[in-house]
Each structure stands twice: as C-alpha cells, then as structure tokens.
Amino acid sequence: MRGDALNHREALRRRIESGAARVGVLGLGYVGLPVVTAFSGAGFRTLGFDIDERVVRRVRRGDSHIGDVPARTVAAVVESGHLDATTDFGRLAEMDAVIICVPTPLGKTGDPDVSHILDALGHIRDGLRAGQLIVLESTTWPGTTRELLQPELEQGGLTAGEEFFLAFSPERVDPGNPTYTFTNTAKVVGGLTASCRELAASLYERVIDEVVSVSSPEVAELTKLLENTFRAVNIGLVNEMAVIADRLGIDIGEVVEAAATKPYGFMRFTPGPGLGGHCLPIDPQYLAWKMRTLQYRTRFIELAAEVNAEMPRYVVDRVAQALNRHRLPLNGSRVLLLGVAYKPGVGDVRESPALDVAELLGRQGSEVCYHDPFVPRLALEGGDLESQPLTAELLASSHATVVITDHPQVDYDLVLEEARIIVDTRNGLPQGAGEPAEPGGSLLYPLSGPPREGSAPDLKPIAGVDPGGGEAIPLDDLARRYRMSAGDQP
The missing domain is CATH 1.10.1040.10 (N-(1-d-carboxylethyl)-l-norvaline Dehydrogenase; domain 2)
Structure with a gap:
C-alpha cells in the first residue's frame, strides 16, 4: 500500500508541476470564479462546476457575472481552451484536483448549514478515484475537513492521505478590492497528512505569490x-x-x-x-x-454579534430622532436609502444591514425607496423595490436621506445640496482629502452626536406625502413603540 501511495503522490506531483493537471472548481460564485480563472490563466486545463445553468452558460460564452472578474478575463481563457464550465458533476472524475468553493451560510436556527458542502461531497465521492486531490476553501468550523470530509469521501473505499489527498485552504476573497486579489494574497494551506499538504501547496504555488503551509487542516480552519x-x-x-x-x-x-x-x-x-x-x-x-x-x-x-445586530435598529432610532427634531414622525415620511449593498463598490446584498433598516422603517409606516448603482432590484419581505435614479427631485421629495453604503460612484455634492435631512451612518460623506462633509442646503446627522448645522432647508410638508400630521411624537415614546413593533417585550 505504501508503494501505491507513493506512486499516486508522485504521479500527481509531476502532473501539477508540469501544468498537465486538470483542475476542477466546484461553485462559480464570488470565490470560485476568481479561482478557476486564475488556474486557467496560468495554463491549467480547468473545468468549472455549478448547479446554475445560467452561470454555466455565461462562463462558456466568455462572460462574467462577478464584478471582480472582468468579462475579458473569462473570454480570454475560454477562447484559449483552458476554461470550460458544466452542470455535469459526473465529469469530476476527470479532474486531478477539485477545489470546493460553495456557500456555508447559517440555518434558520443560527446553526451552521453545510448542506452545500455535503452535496459537493456526494458528487465528488461518486467519481472519486485514486490520485485525486480534494481541497475545501469554504469557511467552516475547525475539524470539518477531518470529521466531515474524510469519512464522507472514504465511504467509497479509498484512504485519504494514501490513495487520494485532502486539504483545507480558506478563501481570502475580498469583493470589490482591486488591490488584493486571489493571486497576490497569501494562501494558507493545511493538509490531512504531510503528503496532502505538500500537494495542495504545490498546486497553489503555480498561481499564488505566497503559500503559507500549516501543520493541519484544523489550524487552517481556525486561522480563517x-x-x-x-x-x-x-x-x-x-x-x-x-x-x-x-x-x-x-x-x-x-x-x-x-x-x-x-x-x-x-x-x-x-x-x-x-x-x-x-x-x-x-x-x-x-x-x-x-x-x-x-x-x-x-x-x-x-456579545459583539449582539451589538452589531442591534445597529440597524439604532440607525432607525437615529432617523426617528432626526425627523422628530423637525416635528416629523416616521409614519408616513419618505425615507431614501443611499446604498443597499453590504460594502462599497459591489452589488452583493447578502446580510446587508440595509435590508433590516428598510424592513424596520417599513414596519413604522415609512415610505422607503433607495438608490444603489450596483443593485437594480432589492427583495424585501414587503415586496421588491427598484433602485431610483439619484436626482435633485428624488432628494428634495424625501423627508430623510440615509447613507447606508458609501459607494464612491454616488454624487454626494448633489446629496449635500438637495437633501433635506441626511443621516450619515458611515460618518463622513466622501469629500475632498478626507475632510468631514459640510452640509449645503441640508441638515447632516452623523452616526452619533449633534447635527452639523447648515443653512436649514425648508422642512414644510412635501406635496403628495403625508408625514402623519399633528404634533411630533416624543423620541422616547417613538422608540418604545418601535421596539414593541419589532417584536420585543414592552
């Protein structure tokens, strides 16, 4: 068996070092597409696997669905014959190395949901053969590679570390970051055995500037x-x-x-x-x-998770405070959200705090609209919203404008000039040499502290929008009502 293991390892090592190894990437999302284009760009014959036929079709015609990977990059490696994509998971058996890049979300109860990993393992196990290298990049708990992947893959009778090789290398993809990419960000690699680690490190060294080998997959898992x-x-x-x-x-x-x-x-x-x-x-x-x-x-x-989870509620309280200062209630007020993606420069809304802010405002009776140059449509519990063009009319017709995501592509000069009330949750609208933005015709409320007084805009009711009328609701009472409506105990 030792001789066979040595033969499998040496054969795979030679294929990797010569560039003859076939590399499969399972999952073509924010992580997988940069990975597969990096290997194909380095001359490896690669095959991307995904369950979404639309994604596969786009990749096969040389197009990109991920902002960080230009379409021209995909087109070049497709035209050269180094990249193809498929929904046929039976072809995993053709690969010398398979890199798993699937989502690992939380379930409804807040526990890890590794169903995508299990699905991937099922496909790989069906065609697993001696001499293959399997690498998991998806983030998960320490012990997953040894406790979950190894027994699942060994069900077919092959032994990890001898007949096939298993490693963990956490993804380090930062969407929207043009400086640090897949190839120039150090790659941590931990293998089930020394042979597993060496083979995985050798593979990544073909495309990444620096590979950091660690003693075990558990070390690599906890590192991420x-x-x-x-x-x-x-x-x-x-x-x-x-x-x-x-x-x-x-x-x-x-x-x-x-x-x-x-x-x-x-x-x-x-x-x-x-x-x-x-x-x-x-x-x-x-x-x-x-x-x-x-x-x-x-x-x-x-505790940190609890504090972070409370911030959308704090933002809504801040908006209520700003409106209340001008005798305007949340109920009936039109609130414009600037940016709904989770970070600047991307169109990804996964777990974005804007979703919670919009939902909470809606529960209070606010009319919510948004502008985001990267997110044309936003799905909410109360129905979908479409991004509105950022115009002077939109700003002037909104009782409050809330900066959620500070996209650099937004015209903040226009916002400062035309918005009535601005709540800046990012604390410093981008303007000149990092200096704090000064309001033009707006009242600017930072995330904390007093508003920056400018030339106060006309805060009379907006035509066609009834902000509730009557006297202003005291902030403490408004906050109490808000908490109860959000499902808390009084």
Missing part, C-alpha cells in the same frame, strides 16, 4: 475564523463606542480620526449600520457553534 472574528469583534467594539458617543453628544467619527493618529497600539475600525456580507456576520457563529458542542460559551464573540 480568527481573521474574520477579529474584524467582527472590533467592529462591534467601535459600534458600541458610537452608541456611547451619541449618549455623550460626541461625534464618533471625529474620535476615530483622532485615535487613528496614534502610530502604535491602535488599529482603525469605523462604525456603521451593522455587519454585512457572507463572511463577517456568519463566520464567528461557526466558531461559537463549535464551542457550544464542547460546552464552552464564546461570550466575547456573542
């Missing part, structure tokens, strides 16, 4: 969770500081700017309306879940 938990916890801290600053009447944006001048012992994190995207709100919960199975509660992680 540490990276994103670190960010989520620190964002939770600065979000709580924003709430504290507001109680003290202080602009948290100015505080963060001042603290960031310290050249040591401080790392800048900025507050906002909450966490979004597939990673930050979810990855720490995978770790928390795993530790609960070991009778340990990750109190710090869970």
Whole structure:
C-alpha cells in the first residue's frame, strides 16, 4: 500500500508541476470564479462546476457575472481552451484536483448549514478515484475537513492521505478590492497528512505569490475564523463606542480620526449600520457553534454579534430622532436609502444591514425607496423595490436621506445640496482629502452626536406625502413603540 501511495503522490506531483493537471472548481460564485480563472490563466486545463445553468452558460460564452472578474478575463481563457464550465458533476472524475468553493451560510436556527458542502461531497465521492486531490476553501468550523470530509469521501473505499489527498485552504476573497486579489494574497494551506499538504501547496504555488503551509487542516480552519472574528469583534467594539458617543453628544467619527493618529497600539475600525456580507456576520457563529458542542460559551464573540445586530435598529432610532427634531414622525415620511449593498463598490446584498433598516422603517409606516448603482432590484419581505435614479427631485421629495453604503460612484455634492435631512451612518460623506462633509442646503446627522448645522432647508410638508400630521411624537415614546413593533417585550 505504501508503494501505491507513493506512486499516486508522485504521479500527481509531476502532473501539477508540469501544468498537465486538470483542475476542477466546484461553485462559480464570488470565490470560485476568481479561482478557476486564475488556474486557467496560468495554463491549467480547468473545468468549472455549478448547479446554475445560467452561470454555466455565461462562463462558456466568455462572460462574467462577478464584478471582480472582468468579462475579458473569462473570454480570454475560454477562447484559449483552458476554461470550460458544466452542470455535469459526473465529469469530476476527470479532474486531478477539485477545489470546493460553495456557500456555508447559517440555518434558520443560527446553526451552521453545510448542506452545500455535503452535496459537493456526494458528487465528488461518486467519481472519486485514486490520485485525486480534494481541497475545501469554504469557511467552516475547525475539524470539518477531518470529521466531515474524510469519512464522507472514504465511504467509497479509498484512504485519504494514501490513495487520494485532502486539504483545507480558506478563501481570502475580498469583493470589490482591486488591490488584493486571489493571486497576490497569501494562501494558507493545511493538509490531512504531510503528503496532502505538500500537494495542495504545490498546486497553489503555480498561481499564488505566497503559500503559507500549516501543520493541519484544523489550524487552517481556525486561522480563517480568527481573521474574520477579529474584524467582527472590533467592529462591534467601535459600534458600541458610537452608541456611547451619541449618549455623550460626541461625534464618533471625529474620535476615530483622532485615535487613528496614534502610530502604535491602535488599529482603525469605523462604525456603521451593522455587519454585512457572507463572511463577517456568519463566520464567528461557526466558531461559537463549535464551542457550544464542547460546552464552552464564546461570550466575547456573542456579545459583539449582539451589538452589531442591534445597529440597524439604532440607525432607525437615529432617523426617528432626526425627523422628530423637525416635528416629523416616521409614519408616513419618505425615507431614501443611499446604498443597499453590504460594502462599497459591489452589488452583493447578502446580510446587508440595509435590508433590516428598510424592513424596520417599513414596519413604522415609512415610505422607503433607495438608490444603489450596483443593485437594480432589492427583495424585501414587503415586496421588491427598484433602485431610483439619484436626482435633485428624488432628494428634495424625501423627508430623510440615509447613507447606508458609501459607494464612491454616488454624487454626494448633489446629496449635500438637495437633501433635506441626511443621516450619515458611515460618518463622513466622501469629500475632498478626507475632510468631514459640510452640509449645503441640508441638515447632516452623523452616526452619533449633534447635527452639523447648515443653512436649514425648508422642512414644510412635501406635496403628495403625508408625514402623519399633528404634533411630533416624543423620541422616547417613538422608540418604545418601535421596539414593541419589532417584536420585543414592552
């Protein structure tokens, strides 16, 4: 058996080093498409697998559905014959290496949902053959590779580390980041055995500038969770500081700017309306879940998640406060959301705090509309919304304009000139050399602290919009009603 294992390893190593290995990427989304185009661009014959026929058709005709991967990049490798795509998972058996890039969301109960991984393993197991390398890139809890993938794949009778090879290498894709890409971001690799690690590292070294080998898949799995938990916890801290600053009447944006001048012992994190995207709100919960199975509660992680989850509610309270200051209730007011994607420069709305803000405003009777140059349509519980063109008329006809996602493509000069009330949840509209934006005809409310007084706009009722009429509702009463309507106990 040792001789056979050596033969399998050496044969695969030679195919990888010569560029003859066939590479399959299972899942062609935000992670998988950059991976498959990187390997095909390096000269490997690659095959992308996806359950979505529309995605497969687009890739096969040389088009891209992911903003970070230009269509010309896909077209070049398709035309060269190095990239193809399919929904036929039976062809996984043809691959020398299979990289799994499928989603790992949370289920309805908040527990990890690894159904996509299990589906992928089922397809791979059906055609698994000796000499194949299987790598999981999807984020998951420490132990998944050894406890889930290995026994699932060994059901066919082959032994991991001897007849096939198994490794974990966490994805490090940052959508919308043109500086750090798949190929120039260091790649962590942990294998089930030394042979598994060496083969996986050898594969990635063909396309990535720096590969960091670690002692086990568990180390690699926890590395990814540490990276994103670190960010989520620190964002939770600065979000709580924003709430504290507001109680003290202080602009948290100015505080963060001042603290960031310290050249040591401080790392800048900025507050906002909450966490979004597939990673930050979810990855720490995978770790928390795993530790609960070991009778340990990750109190710090869970507290940060609680703070971050409360930020959309804080934003709605902030909007209510701004409107209430001008004797306008939430009920009946038209509220414009600027940006609904979870981060600037992308069209991804997964876990975006804008979804919660829109839903909560709608429950209070607000008429919600939005503008986002990357998101043409937004699906909400109460019905779909379409992005509105950003015009002076739209801004002037909205009682409040709320900056949720600070896309650089938005005309903020127009916003500052025409909006009536602005609530800036990102604390500093992009303007000139990082200087705080000064309102033109608007009243600008930062995430915390007092408004920046400008030439106050005319806040008389807007024609065709009835903001409720009558006297203004006291903020405490409004907040109490709001919490009850959101399902809390009185």
